Amino acid sequence: MAVEWIRFLIAAFFLVFGVSAEVRAMIGVYRMNYVLNRMQVAATGDTLGILSILVGLDILSGFSIMMAKFTMIIIFFWITSPVSSHLISEIEVVTNPKADEEFEVKKL
Amino acid sequence: MEILNSAKEILLGAVMVVIAILLILALIRAIVGPRFTDRMVAINMIGTEVIILICCLACMLEQQYLVDVALIYAMLSFLAVVVMVNIYLSVFRERALRNRKQMEVESHEDQIEIGPEEAAQRRNTDAAAETGTGPAAGPAPSGGDEVSPGVHLTDKDQVLTEIRAEGEEEDL
Numbered sequence: 001m002a003v004e005w006i007r008f009l010i011a012a013f014f015l016v017f018g019v020s021a022e023v024r025a026m027i028g029v030y031r032m033n034y035v036l037n038r039m040q041v042a043a044t045g046d047t048l049g050i051l052s053i054l055v056g057l058d059i060l061s062g063f064s065i066m067m068a069k070f071t072m073i074i075i076f077f078w079i080t081s082p083v084s085s086h087l088i089s090e091i092e093v094v095t096n097p098k099a100d101e102e103f104e105v106k107k108l
Numbered sequence: 109m110e111i112l113n114s115a116k117e118i119l120l121g122a123v124m125v126v127i128a129i130l131l132i133l134a135l136i137r138a139i140v141g142p143r144f145t146d147r148m149v150a151i152n153m154i155g156t157e158v159i160i161l162i163c164c165l166a167c168m169l170e171q172q173y174l175v176d177v178a179l180i181y182a183m184l185s186f187l188a189v190v191v192m193v194n195i196y197l198s199v200f201r202e203r204a205l206r207n208r209k210q211m212e213v214e215s216h217e218d219q220i221e222i223g224p225e226e227a228a229q230r231r232n233t234d235a236a237a238e239t240g241t242g243p244a245a246g247p248a249p250s251g252g253d254e255v256s257p258g259v260h261l262t263d264k265d266q267v268l269t270e271i272r273a274e275g276e277e278e279d280l
């Protein structure tokens with residue numbers, strides 16, 4: 001019984017930390033001025049937030065097939081989220097008309 | 109055991125409520141965001157939060173199939189971002205190429221008559237710029253040289269320089 005409670009408390013810690021990471025990411029998206037800054041902050045929510053929440057859910061669900069599926073979601077997300085962030089920042093750098101004001105442009 | 113189950117439900121319910129509020133805020137950012145890249149960042153965040161919501165629901169209801177739904181949703185949201193970016197980038201480059209050709213036509217009308225060899229060379233560079241390949245698309249100029257017209261669209265850095273110069277005229 002005590003083991004169950006300890007498991008619950010550890011999972012609760014991870015869940016609360018993950019939710020706080022997502023809240024911080026959302027605050028950052030609203031507070032930051034430029035798209036590249038917002039994208040960087042959103043990426044922290046995409047990586048740390050979802051990792052922490054899914055680890056908490058892993059612990060909460062115990063050793064089962066759901067644990068394997070949550071782990072698979074984490075792996076897939078950690079592989080694809082940087083690719084999405086890179087593509088969004090690439091299109092921002094290429095298409096932004098105010099590029100010189102907002103970020104340092106590489107002189108060729 | 110009863111207390112533990114109700115504590116688990118309350119915890120997961122609270123997490124889901126907070127994530128739902130964040131989802132609405134991300135939607136507001138998608139509507140308000142001044143540039144379309146702001147909206148893409150917001151849509152990416154919405155995708156992440158939906159996955160978290162589905163996984164929390166799966167844990168609360170103890171149904172395994174919902175986690176499969178979350179996994180497929182993750183794949184779809186990634187694919188959506190990739191497709192949107194590729195479509196927009198190709199449309200933007202085509203527009204920039206069209207504007208460049210129009211500017212060249214206008215500048216050629218003002219110029220003194222050019223010899224047949226130079227006219228043929230310019231036609232070659234235009235054709236190569238359209239296809240993106242060919243001998244006319246030669247090596248990229250070194251830093252500090254002027255960019256020649258009818259240009260080396262195969263070189264990504266060249267494209268960035270020119271598109272940025274043209275992008276100042278258009279407000280996206």
